[in-house]
Amino acid sequence: MTAPAPRTPRQQARIDALARIKEIARRQLAAGGAGALSLREIAKEMGLVSSAVYRYVPSRDALLTTLIAEAYDRLGAVAEAADAAVDRDDVAGRWRAAAGAMRDWALANPTDHTLVFGPPVPGYDAPEQTYAPAQRWIEILLDVLRGAAPSGLPEPAPELAASLTAFRDLRAPGIPLPLMAAGLRAWAQLHGLVALEVYGQTDFVLHSAEGLFRDCVEHQVTQLGLDHGRGSR
Numbered sequence: 001m002t003a004p005a006p007r008t009p010r011q012q013a014r015i016d017a018l019a020r021i022k023e024i025a026r027r028q029l030a031a032g033g034a035g036a037l038s039l040r041e042i043a044k045e046m047g048l049v050s051s052a053v054y055r056y057v058p059s060r061d062a063l064l065t066t067l068i069a070e071a072y073d074r075l076g077a078v079a080e081a082a083d084a085a086v087d088r089d090d091v092a093g094r095w096r097a098a099a100g101a102m103r104d105w106a107l108a109n110p111t112d113h114t115l116v117f118g119p120p121v122p123g124y125d126a127p128e129q130t131y132a133p134a135q136r137w138i139e140i141l142l143d144v145l146r147g148a149a150p151s152g153l154p155e156p157a158p159e160l161a162a163s164l165t166a167f168r169d170l171r172a173p174g175i176p177l178p179l180m181a182a183g184l185r186a187w188a189q190l191h192g193l194v195a196l197e198v199y200g201q202t203d204f205v206l207h208s209a210e211g212l213f214r215d216c217v218e219h220q221v222t223q224l225g226l227d228h229g230r231g232s233r
Contacts, residue, residue: 030111034121069133071112076136091147092226098140142172150225153178186220
């Protein structure tokens, strides 16, 4: 296999500048949210004239898109690594691993979590560049659901069934609609629990939200029919 050609000084300088821009941008996001993202302020901190930043990023929205895609990719990589460490037949263990990985990532990276799962940025529409990274964690959950064996799940309400059927047929053919609806509820619950913990909204009730999170995950394992065979407790 041929080794890649070494970077020229100009190429390396561009890579370093982009990394610096993203580093400053993430600090801005941490300090003031997406509304605080400013190419002018980034240029000022880097000692550049404002127009110089546009040699590296064409617009604020383009920079925001890059940061969002990278945040989703980091979550996806963490979740995929956690999932890969579990036996493929242990569907309960895989669900626990994917759920726990999302929580761990969010607590370790609250700025990234808020960027991708927090309030929409006014005037910004996420382009297709963010779609594939955003699906990586969801794909694990859908793959786990294919190994579920639930019983007694109710049919989804008609207003949900139509849109859920379209999503199921596109992304997860073969999964029964009641299981898709239960999986969607579980997905929403995971995100809600993690958001409450990230924003400190459980502190007045619990010394640690981890116990509640683990308890809810175990209820999901049972409800979704993942606790059959291997991985059951």
